[in-house]
Amino acid sequence: MLEISHVDVYYGDLQALWDVSLTIGDGEIVTLVGSNGAGKSTILKTISGLLKPKTGSISFDGMCLDKLPAHRIAGLGISMVPEGRRLFPQMSVLENLEMGASRRVARRVRHNTIGWIYELFPVLRQRAKQEANTLSGGEQQMLAIGRALMSHPKLLMIDEMSLGLSPLLVQEISRVIKDINKSRRIAVFLVEQDVNMALSIADRGYIVENGRIQGQGTARALLGSDRIKEAYLGISPAGKGS
Amino acid sequence: MENVIQTIAYGIVIGALYGLIGLGLGLIMGIMKFLNIAHGTFIMLGGYVSFWLFTLWGIDPYLTIPLVIVAMFLIGLLLYKLTLSPLLKLPHIGMRISNSLLITFGVIYVLDNAMTLVWKADVRTIIASYRGEALNLFGTRVPYTGLAGLGIAVLATVTLYFILSRTYFGKHVRAATQDAEAASLCGVNVQKTYLISCGIATALAGIAGVVIVSSYSVTPTGGLSWLLIGIVVMVLAGEGNINAILPAGIILGLVESASVFVVPIQYRQAIALLIFIIVLMFRPQGLFTKRG
Numbered sequence: 001m002l003e004i005s006h007v008d009v010y011y012g013d014l015q016a017l018w019d020v021s022l023t024i025g026d027g028e029i030v031t032l033v034g035s036n037g038a039g040k041s042t043i044l045k046t047i048s049g050l051l052k053p054k055t056g057s058i059s060f061d062g063m064c065l066d067k068l069p070a071h072r073i074a075g076l077g078i079s080m081v082p083e084g085r086r087l088f089p090q091m092s093v094l095e096n097l098e099m100g101a102s103r104r105v106a107r108r109v110r111h112n113t114i115g116w117i118y119e120l121f122p123v124l125r126q127r128a129k130q131e132a133n134t135l136s137g138g139e140q141q142m143l144a145i146g147r148a149l150m151s152h153p154k155l156l157m158i159d160e161m162s163l164g165l166s167p168l169l170v171q172e173i174s175r176v177i178k179d180i181n182k183s184r185r186i187a188v189f190l191v192e193q194d195v196n197m198a199l200s201i202a203d204r205g206y207i208v209e210n211g212r213i214q215g216q217g218t219a220r221a222l223l224g225s226d227r228i229k230e231a232y233l234g235i236s237p238a239g240k241g242s
Numbered sequence: 243m244e245n246v247i248q249t250i251a252y253g254i255v256i257g258a259l260y261g262l263i264g265l266g267l268g269l270i271m272g273i274m275k276f277l278n279i280a281h282g283t284f285i286m287l288g289g290y291v292s293f294w295l296f297t298l299w300g301i302d303p304y305l306t307i308p309l310v311i312v313a314m315f316l317i318g319l320l321l322y323k324l325t326l327s328p329l330l331k332l333p334h335i336g337m338r339i340s341n342s343l344l345i346t347f348g349v350i351y352v353l354d355n356a357m358t359l360v361w362k363a364d365v366r367t368i369i370a371s372y373r374g375e376a377l378n379l380f381g382t383r384v385p386y387t388g389l390a391g392l393g394i395a396v397l398a399t400v401t402l403y404f405i406l407s408r409t410y411f412g413k414h415v416r417a418a419t420q421d422a423e424a425a426s427l428c429g430v431n432v433q434k435t436y437l438i439s440c441g442i443a444t445a446l447a448g449i450a451g452v453v454i455v456s457s458y459s460v461t462p463t464g465g466l467s468w469l470l471i472g473i474v475v476m477v478l479a480g481e482g483n484i485n486a487i488l489p490a491g492i493i494l495g496l497v498e499s500a501s502v503f504v505v506p507i508q509y510r511q512a513i514a515l516l517i518f519i520i521v522l523m524f525r526p527q528g529l530f531t532k533r534g
Contacts, residue, residue, distance in 0.1 A: 048427055074429035086424035088417045098410075099417050102429040107410070151429060 001026050001187060002047070002078075002155055007056035009046050016042045017211045020056070024155065027185040029178075031198040031219070033232060034208035040191045041083055043208065044159050047189075048080045049073040060155070075103050079153035083160045085144040089133035093124055096132050096143055100150025110150065117146040120176050138169040145173070149180065155187045156180075162194040170194065174201050195232040199223045247382050249499050255388035257495020258395035259453055261488035263468055264475030265398060266446030272482035273419050273439050275335055276326055276342035280349040281472055282465025284321075284444050287353060288314050288451025289460035290361050296368045303368045303456040304390055310448040318444025322437050325349060330433075350465070357462040367459035387457040394453055398446060399488040405442075406484065415439055419482065467511070474518040480528020490529060 002024040009017040017039050024030045032040050045051045047058060049070035058065040065073055074080075079100075088096055097117060101110040118125040121142040127135060132143060141161060148156055158177070162170045178201050180186050192198035199205055199219045207215040207228070215227065222228050229235040267281045288310050295306040325345045329338055376383040406412035417425040418432045426432050454460060454468070471494070478490035494514060501513045521529065 050423060050427070069431075070423075070426040071429050071431045074427055080427050082424060082427060086421050086427075088420045088424065090420055091413070091416060095413060099413060099425070099428045099430070102410075102414065147428065 002058070002060050002189075004043075004047070004058050005056055007046060007053040007058065009042055009051055009053050011042075011051075015211070017046070017053075020208075020211075020213055022206050022213060022216070024187055024189055026154075027181065027187055028204065029181055029188045029190065029202045031190040031192060031202040031205045032208055033192060033195045033198060033205055033222075033228070035231075036193070038208045039211040040208055041159055042211070044080060044082075044157050044189070044191055047073075047157065048078060071102075074151065077151070077154040079148035079151055079156050081141075081144045081148045081156070081158040081161070083163070085140045087132040087135075087140055087143055087147070090131055092129055092131055093135070093143055094128045096147050097124075097150055100147035103151055106151045109152075113150050113152065117149060120149075120180070121146055137164050138166070138173075141165060141169075141173060145176070149186075153186060155189060157189040157191070159191045160193060161190065162192060162197060170197055177201065195228065196223075199228075244381050249502070250496065251379075251382050251384050252388075253496035253499035254492055255384065255392050255495070256499065257492035258392040258488065259450065259457075259491070260471050260475050260494050261491025262391070262395040262398055262446070262450045262453065263472040264479065264487045264491055265395075265402065265484070266443035266450070267469075267472040268476045268479060268482075268484050268487045269402070269439060269443040269446065271476060272484055273415055274326070274436055275338045276329065276346075277339050278321075278326075278346050278443070279343055279469060280321075280346040280353065280465075281443075281447050282467070282469030283350045283353045283357075284314065284317070284447035284465070285451040285454060285468050286460045286462065286465045287317070287357065288448025289455035290357060290366065290451070291448065292452045292455050293361075293366050293368055293460065296370075303370060303452055304394075307394070307449060307452055310452055311445045314448030314451075315441040315445040318441035319437060321349065321444060322440035326440065327433065327436070330436075354462050361462070363462055365459045365461050366455065368456045370456060373456070385457070387453075391453040391457060394449060395488060395491075398449055399485075402442070402446075403485060411435070411438070471514060474514050477518060477521055478529050480531030483528060483531050486528070486530035493529070 005021045007017060007020045008015065020043060032043060034040050042051065046053055049065065049068055053066060060076055060078060063076060088099060097114055098110060101107050101113060123139055124143060124146060127139060132140065135143060161173060174197060177188055181188050190198050190202060199222055202219040205217065205219050205222045206213055263285065267278060270276050270278045291310050291313050292303050292306040295301045295309060296303055326342060329341050332338060332341060372386045376385045377389060406415060414430045414435045417428065418430060418435050422432050451460065475487060475491045475494055478494060479486035494517065497517060498510055498513050501510055
């Protein structure tokens with residue numbers, strides 16, 4: 001469904017991504033793991049059109065995204081939950097959700113969609129009239145995901161979902177993500193520092209380091225690999241422990 | 243006592259016009275962080291368009307408003323496309339104010355000279371049949387043109403409030419103002435909301451121009467003093483606080499007209515600038531904004 005091939009991305013003169021290639025299939029949950037500054041968010045921003053690749057190309061359902069502005073890419077069915085949630089702070093919860101349905105098609109069915117979001121995250125219904133900046137961190141993350149779902153995306157990308165949330169909330173939200181993936185066949189691209197959580201709900205994963213894809217595999221294989229255990233889970237491989 | 247009521251009436255009427263002037267200026271500043279100092283010049287242009295329609299076809303100045311809105315809206319689109327949109331490429335949002343100031347300063351020169359070519363440097367005004375007549379309310383005289391200006395300012399403010407709070411376009415504008423990048427991720431064409439907002443702001447300048455040409459007068463360079471008033475109103479209201487602009491305008495009008503009790507009348511204009519300085523010193527966030 002989504003195919004990135006040999007993409008180089010620059011911030012001005014600074015190269016941030018080197019020859020990145022990855023694919024996300026229909027209804028898959030794929031995760032991108034890597035340390036701070038490895039280029040995970042850059043990859044997401046490039047897919048969503050906020051950054052443009054210098055070389056290489058990105059296609060979605062056979063459509064080339066290279067030249068499209070961000071709002072057009074969002075219109076094709078790629079939704080992003082940006083790092084730090086980026087809600088509209090002085091708009092109500094309801095208005096934030098409505099903003100997610102800016103596409104005409106989504107706008108027509110928005111009342112039903114809002115009902116569905118409220119089922120997924122019941123607390124948002126109670127907060128409907130409140131301004132987004134009065135919500136707690138967990139509620140904000142739920143609203144950000146809800147807003148992204150309002151457009152009925154085929155691909156949902158989430159940047160650092162677990163950042164600043166309690167383990168219980170992370171569990172709750174990842175359960176919802178797993179659920180919408182199963183019930184609505186929405187593909188999910190998860191960028192996470194919580195590698196354990198990400199790999200536990202994902203089908204496949206990519207490892208990114210220094211702006212390059214350094215490894216990939218099924219989530220199960222990655223969870224078992226020494227490299228992941230050592231670098232991200234803080235577990236020393238057997239026999240080499242100190 | 244009658245004197246006081248007359249002063250209040252005058253203050254409200256002129257203050258409503260001040261609010262109308264600040265509305266378009268505050269809209270562009272609030273949404274895009276551009277300071278359009280050609281706003282006063284666009285007011286003059288709107289006045290000239292109305293003047294033309296009145297002299298050529300004898301259309302009542304207030305009935306020219308729909309035509310002025312359309313003409314000025316289109317000019318606003320041009321203003322955005324030709325001069326303001328390139329500024330969005332600036333790396334920091336803070337650089338927009340100073341750069342838009344420079345660019346719209348150039349726009350003033352071009353328009354000033356164009357207007358002088360077309361309409362000469364003469365003072366132009368519309369003397370409609372009811373000009374100079376006034377409504378007499380228990381001894382307080384309110385000119386009909388002033389009443390019309392008040393009504394138009396209130397209508398414009400309410401309409402703008404309605405557009406921004408109730409329509410999808412308004413929601414897009416507010417979202418783009420609060421976080422342009424997040425708005426584009428939601429599928430909002432931020433450039434397009436900017437373009438249309440710029441058209442609306444320029445149309446608002448045109449409406450103010452109609453009020454001015456039928457109660458006062460227009461000249462090619464007459465926009466500057468109205469622009470100053472608009473900037474003072476915008477600062478009083480607080481940046482981006484569009485709903486507070488009409489009240490801020492009326493406060494300024496009231497203070498200004500009440501000042502004649504304290505200082506000679508020729509200092510009236512200085513009062514606005516004095517208030518401007520005091521507000522910037524003690525309440526730079528504006529009179530109506532709670533958060534500092």
